[in-house]
Amino acid sequence: MGVYSGIAHAEITIERVPIDDATPVLLLKGEFTSTDNPEQLVREVASSGAKVITFNSDGGNVVSAMAYGRTIRKLGLSTLQLRSTQCASACTLAFVGGIIRQAEPGAIGVHQSSFSPDAAIDGPTAVAAVQALTAQIITYLVEMEVDPKLLQLSLSVPSDDMRYLTSNEMQTYKVTWGNLANSKSTASNAQTVPTTEPAEALATEAAPPTAEEKARAFVAEYYGAWSRKNSDALSFLEKAYAKTVDFFGKPTPNSSVLAEKRDFANRWPIRAYSVKAGSMQVTCTETCKAEGVVDWYAKRDVGDRVSSGSAEFSFVLDWSSGVVLSESGKVILTDKNVTRPVRLIAQWEELNSSCRGGSGDLPETHLACERRESVGDKLQAVGWCYGREGEYGYQMQWHACETTSYKVEGSAGGSSTSTFKRPVPSDYPVQARFSGQTVMPDFKGRDREYNSFRTRIRDGMRKGPDFAGRYTLIQIGCGSGCSFVVVANNQTCRPSSFPRGGEEHMYLSLDFRRDSRLVAAQWLNYETKTCVVEFFDFERDHWKAVSKTSVGGEEACYRTVTQNLR
Incomplete structure (x- = not known):
């Protein structure tokens, strides 16, 4: 963000995206330019009754983008950004004008700004201009209740590169705020926001989930709960099993299953479990059988001992009541001498590539982005963070959050020296x-x-x-x-x-x-x-x-x- 931000194709135009049984969403397309007049948005809102704004813009003039953002805020509008379109560079400033702001992971991009290629400006003048506008941007971000550190992140990314924000980053910097779920006029009622001409909105009423979908959701929820703190995990498990369970081939009372789970949780209180993408198979008749492979990372609360690997799992579920009738599985791989959650990090990196590199309007791309956020949340819950302040691009890696000195976390083993006298x-x-x-x-x-x-x-x-x-x-x-x-x-x-x-x-x-x-x-x-x-x-x-x-x-x-x- 700065004097001129992004490379866009045309000045801002406004299109109406029709929504079934609701006022339309307004799509702002093109480049923010110094000749733009936000009053056109005022007129369009008055005419259409729109409550939600979305964008398809690579950026442009920062001052113009902030003017649109202030107009959006003055009109009491919300903003919504889907990954199938883009709001990058200066467009981010317009987006944060919304009173309620929602965006899919990877839909908002930031980087350094630059002067227009046509600008003839000397060095001292350029420095003075950048300093003045930087102050304006900080004031604007504070006005919109966005963390000014967003600007610091933007300045760390070269103008010929782009840094797309994760869901967690958007929440941390307050780029996203509130929830549009209760709004009568949201673009979620349409399949996508069109990148060219508005299309007819599709039916909004979702079909009830199938038994297979319920089974898949249960397994995801099971390992999600098992990845949380003990009190939350055990509270979930208490409701997850039938009174008698076929537990690894043996009929076992519910109480005995829970006792074994509780004992494991107490010995390994730090846990992260994630099903490998594409590994789960579900078949449903009177019951549902879900089988697949789960990667895990677990850590003792004393001694820093770590367990990591992959295991096959098999659940038989009563899909009508949502309880486990049978559980079995076996460990297929274990990692020796590691301290990092290497398998979950590998999952995240693969999903991140699919999310960032896939076509924005494909269901599998959206799924990869959602799964990336889920795996990232689990990594953070067990004390791992992605990137450090001031890093971007290839420099960003997963590291232990508690790290205060510069070090790389990874394999462990060996013994400490007992004869060396450490300098004081x-x-x-x-x-x-x-x-x-x-x-x-x-x-x-x-x-x-x-x-x-x-x-x-x-x-x-x-x-x-x-x-x-x-x-x-x-x-x-x-x-x-x-x-x-x-x-x-x-x-x-x-x-x-x-x-x-x-x-x-x-x-x-x-x-x-x-x-x-x-x-x-x-x-x-x-x-x-x-x-x-x-x-x-x-x-x-x-x-x-x-x-x-x-x-x-x-x-x-x-x-x-x-x-x-x-």
């Missing part, structure tokens, strides 16, 4: 503390070798020093398992490089403090397949090696420095 941070006090305002590097001159990473460096420095009094350590990805670290001096604005990183030091993780010059660097030595921890003293802008030790094999590099040196 307080023995390496800072020599100078930061004062005043952070000064940014000269990326066009003296520091141009860091120009390619200027956005990450600026974002990191804006947060203030986090190491040795006045420095910021900024870790930047360079591929799977590969990263390097920029050491930025917030006082003198000069960036420099950390002595470890790149493909020679894979799985690099750092442990450091603001009040100490000491840094612990952990990395994998590929030649010897050993995980190494090194300590460095950053004295007077020079790195001095303090000590070094091996903490185990490759799997040890997926634990933290503290865990390896206990």
